[in-house]
Structure formats: structure tokens, C-alpha cells
Amino acid sequence: MTVVRRWPQVLWLTVVWVLLWGTVSVKIVVGGILVAAAVTALFPLPLLPRLPFRPWALLQLGCYLLVDLVVSGVQVAWETLRHGPRAQAGIVAVPLLTDSERITTFVAAATALTPGTVVLQIDRAGGRLYVYTLGLRRPDDAARVRRQMERLQERMVRTVGEER
Amino acid sequence: MITDVVSAVFLLLGALSCLLGALGLVRLPDLPARLQAATKPQTLGLLLILLGTAIRLDFENAATLILVILFQAVTAPVISQIVARSAYRTGTLDRSALVVDELAERMEREAREGGSAGRK
Amino acid sequence: MNIVFALVLGMLAAAAVISVVRVLRGPGTLDRIAALDVFVVLIVAASAVYIAIYRDGSTIPLMAAVALVGFVGSVTAARLVERWERHR
Numbered sequence: 001m002t003v004v005r006r007w008p009q010v011l012w013l014t015v016v017w018v019l020l021w022g023t024v025s026v027k028i029v030v031g032g033i034l035v036a037a038a039v040t041a042l043f044p045l046p047l048l049p050r051l052p053f054r055p056w057a058l059l060q061l062g063c064y065l066l067v068d069l070v071v072s073g074v075q076v077a078w079e080t081l082r083h084g085p086r087a088q089a090g091i092v093a094v095p096l097l098t099d100s101e102r103i104t105t106f107v108a109a110a111t112a113l114t115p116g117t118v119v120l121q122i123d124r125a126g127g128r129l130y131v132y133t134l135g136l137r138r139p140d141d142a143a144r145v146r147r148q149m150e151r152l153q154e155r156m157v158r159t160v161g162e163e164r
Numbered sequence: 165m166i167t168d169v170v171s172a173v174f175l176l177l178g179a180l181s182c183l184l185g186a187l188g189l190v191r192l193p194d195l196p197a198r199l200q201a202a203t204k205p206q207t208l209g210l211l212l213i214l215l216g217t218a219i220r221l222d223f224e225n226a227a228t229l230i231l232v233i234l235f236q237a238v239t240a241p242v243i244s245q246i247v248a249r250s251a252y253r254t255g256t257l258d259r260s261a262l263v264v265d266e267l268a269e270r271m272e273r274e275a276r277e278g279g280s281a282g283r284k
Numbered sequence: 285m286n287i288v289f290a291l292v293l294g295m296l297a298a299a300a301v302i303s304v305v306r307v308l309r310g311p312g313t314l315d316r317i318a319a320l321d322v323f324v325v326l327i328v329a330a331s332a333v334y335i336a337i338y339r340d341g342s343t344i345p346l347m348a349a350v351a352l353v354g355f356v357g358s359v360t361a362a363r364l365v366e367r368w369e370r371h372r
Contacts, residue, residue: 016231019228019231072200073185073207073208076184076200077188077205079188080184080187081187085193087192091262092266093266109242112203112242113204118244120196120249121249121267130267132196178329179293179296179299180295182295185299189303189306190305190306190309198306199318209325217336220336221341224341229344232332232344243355243358247314247317247318247358247362253366254314254365254366
């Protein structure tokens with residue numbers, strides 16, 4: 001029963017199995033389904049409401065994150081070369097747009113990919129994220145970080161937010 | 165021929181990005197800043213190198229490489245997240261060097277009001 | 285193409301040496317963990333370049349394994365540091 005209800009996990013693990021083999025054949029796919037079902041039965045993850053599947057939004061989010069990764073790579077590299085040991089940073093409070101724990105988790109993970117930022121602390125009661133940002137020069141740069149994080153959160157809600 | 169050129173460009177950019185990331189690791193002043201250098205340029209560099217490699221392979225092997233790219237893209241943020249959190253909790257973060265510190269402002273306000281609610 | 289491979293491997297080797305410097309100098313355990321994580325990524329990158337040179341995909345599953353084990357190792361080590369400090 002646990003396995004049947006968790007069919008998306010079984011499907012995903014089977015895909016990983018097939019990719020690891022690198023070829024598709026009946027034997028590999030069946031073997032993959034068996035292994036995935038066994039893993040799912042032995043180590044069940046807590047059941048969450050299923051993620052909505054919005055391929056277009058997902059693709060947009062993927063491209064956005066990819067661009068962010070390139071921009072942040074260049075920015076961090078520039079900070080290293082230009083300022084080096086005198087690089088400056090700051091901690092910015094960013095208001096959370098949602099109280100969904102899952103979206104907050106996704107936002108925190110995506111923040112680690114976006115330019116020079118990482119989430120240090122989540123204050124759920126106060127609805128705030130505390131974001132460490134590399135390359136802050138002046139205190140008004142904080143507003144830029146807040147705007148950027150707001151855009152990221154909006155995108156995340158559009159992609160994986162629950163239907164109301 | 166064209167695949168050779170494209171793959172060469174990807175490989176070179178990727179290696180350059182890895183090198184810059186490693187440079188950041190020694191040049192930047194404190195742990196959270198170094199962490200930025202450790203995760204971002206490294207992930208980007210590995211992605212580019214894996215792409216450059218995948219172009220030169222047949223489809224079967226390239227598919228598995230895509231899987232490695234996915235693993236890296238998913239795990240890198242988690243590592244930087246957890247190490248940054250550990251750094252923050254164990255007090256290795258040098259707060260005096262920060263330009264803005266809105267977290268400290270809040271903690272001060274809370275201390276004044278005599279409550280530590282919301283701080284986990 | 286050979287020049288490209290030599291350049292790429294040279295840059296990766298230089299990066300590996302630099303990250304080992306950070307491992308040796310520390311100063312904190314977390315700095316070392318971050319630097320070692322970079323080192324693992326560089327190993328994966330270098331084995332990818334090997335695959336690109338010989339067009340031989342037989343070590344790709346190994347790369348996936350190394351990448352994942354490196355991840356688990358870094359996370360475990362970071363959590364351990366946190367626990368140490370709390371007991372201090």
C-alpha cells in the first residue's frame with residue numbers, strides 16, 4: 001500500500017536507475033521498478049500533498065535558475081579578483097511571501113544558487129528569511145537583494161504553489 | 165568539427181570557473197564568503213565541463229552525465245546551506261565586517277524587549 | 285584539441301592545489317570541509333575530462349557515485365561540527 005501511494009517516487013527512482021545503466025531494455029526497466037519499489041517500501045518518506053505539475057512554469061524556473069547560476073558565478077569570481085580579502089558582505093532580512101514550508105525550502109535551496117546569496121536563518125513566526133549576501137557595498141544595496149528574492153519567491157509559487 | 169569547438173569552449177570555460185572558485189577559496193576573507201566561491205563557480209564549472217564532455221559522447225553515456233549534472237545541481241545548494249548554518253550557529257561568522265546586519269538588529273531589539281521568542 | 289585538454293587539466297590541477305592550501309591552512313574545521321568539497325568536485329570534473337579525451341564512458345557511474353558520496357560526507361561532517369560546538 002505504501003508503495004502504491006508513493007508511485008511518483010517509484011517512477012523517479014526507476015528513471016534514475018535506467019539513466020545509470022545508460023540503456024533501455026525490458027530487463028533493466030523491470031529490474032529498476034523492482035529496486036525502486038523495494039527502496040520505497042523499506043525507506044518510506046512522509047507523504048506530502050502531491051506537487052502540482054506545471055511543465056511550462058517548471059521550464060521557466062529552470063532557465064531562470066540557470067541564468068542566475070551563470071550570473072552568480074561571474075559575480076563571485078569578479079568579487080574574488082577585484083576585492084579579494086577586502087570583499088564585503090551583509091545580512092538582509094527578506095519578507096516571506098508564503099507560509100508554505102515546502103515553498104520556503106525550495107526558495108532557500110534556490111537562494112543558494114542565485115548571485116552571492118545564502119539563507120542563514122528562517123524566522124517563520126515573523127515571516128522572514130535572513131539572507132547572507134556577498135558583494136554588498138552600500139546599505140541601500142539591501143533593497144536590491146529584497147527585490148531579487150521577491151521575484152524568486154513569486155516564480156517558485158507559480159511553479160510549485162498549491163492550488164487554492 | 166563543430167562539436168569539437170563547442171566542447172572545447174565549454175571545457176575551457178568550465179575549468180576557468182573551477183579555478184576562479186578555488187581562488188576565491190583562498191582569497192576571500194571569511195567562511196561564508198568562501199562558501200559562495202566554493203559552491204557557485206564550482207557548480208557552474210562542473211556543469212560546463214560535464215556539458216562539454218556530454219557533447220563528445222554518444223547519447224547513452226550523455227544521459228548518465230545529465231544525471232550527474234542533476235545530482236550536483238541539487239546537492240550543491242544543500243551543502244552551502246548546511247555549512248553556512250553551522251558557521252552561523254557556531255559563531256564563526258565575523259559580524260563586525262558586515263555592511264548591513266539586519267539579523268543582529270532584530271536580535272538586539274528582542275534582547276531589549278526581554279524576549280527571545282522566534283529565535284530557534 | 286590536445287592543447288585544449290592540456291589547458292583544462294592544468295587549470296583543474298591548479299585549482300586542486302589551491303583548494304588543498306585552504307584545507308591545510310584552515311583555520312576552522314568548516315573551512316576545511318568546504319575546501320574538501322571543492323576538491324571532490326574537482327576530482328569529478330577531472331574524470332569527466334578523461335572521459336572526454338578517450339570518449340570512454342565506462343567510468344561515468346563511478347563519477348555519479350563519487351559526487352553523491354562527497355555530498356553525504358560534507359553534510360555529515362558539517363553536522364558533526366555543529367554538535368561538537370554545542371557540547372563544548
